[in-house]
Amino acid sequence: MRAAGDKRWxxxxxxxxxxLTVRALHHYDxxxxxxxxxxxxxxxxxxxxEDVRRLYARRELLSFVELPPLALASEHGHRGGSVGRPHHRxxxxxx
Numbered sequence: 414m415r416a417a418g419d420k421r422w423x424x425x426x427x428x429x430x431x432x433l434t435v436r437a438l439h440h441y442d443x444x445x446x447x448x449x450x451x452x453x454x455x456x457x458x459x460x461x462x463e464d465v466r467r468l469y470a471r472r473e474l475l476s477f478v479e480l481p482p483l484a485l486a487s488e489h490g491h492r493g494g495s496v497g498r499p500h501h502r503x504x505x506x507x508x
Contacts, residue, residue, distance in 0.1 A: 421451065421459040431468065446471065 428435045441447040442458065447468050449458040460468075 420462060422465065424449075424458045424460070427460050427465065427468075431465075431472075441468075 422430065424435050424438050427433075428438055438447065438458075442449065447460075447464060450461040450464055451459040453459060
């Protein structure tokens with residue numbers, strides 16, 4: 414059981430607080446980079462203060478590493494393909 418003052422963030426709240434996308438946080442969880450401390454009975458992610466500290470520590474470390482464009486794109490929720498080109502579902506861009 415946790416203490417009454419222990420803050421827990423839902424994934425949307427953490428995304429808004431950190432400037433990351435929900436999709437990026439889900440991706441980090443899937444990769445094991447930032448696994449939430451708890452889940453609700455319904456399976457929703459709950460992040461504890463220690464999780465938030467780990468996230469900021471990893472982001473600080475990554476600021477010293479030059480990442481290829483695809484890695485940067487995935488942090489901002491892009492799906493792949495060419496970064497910077499508009500993505501049109503179901504139709505091709507006119508040339």
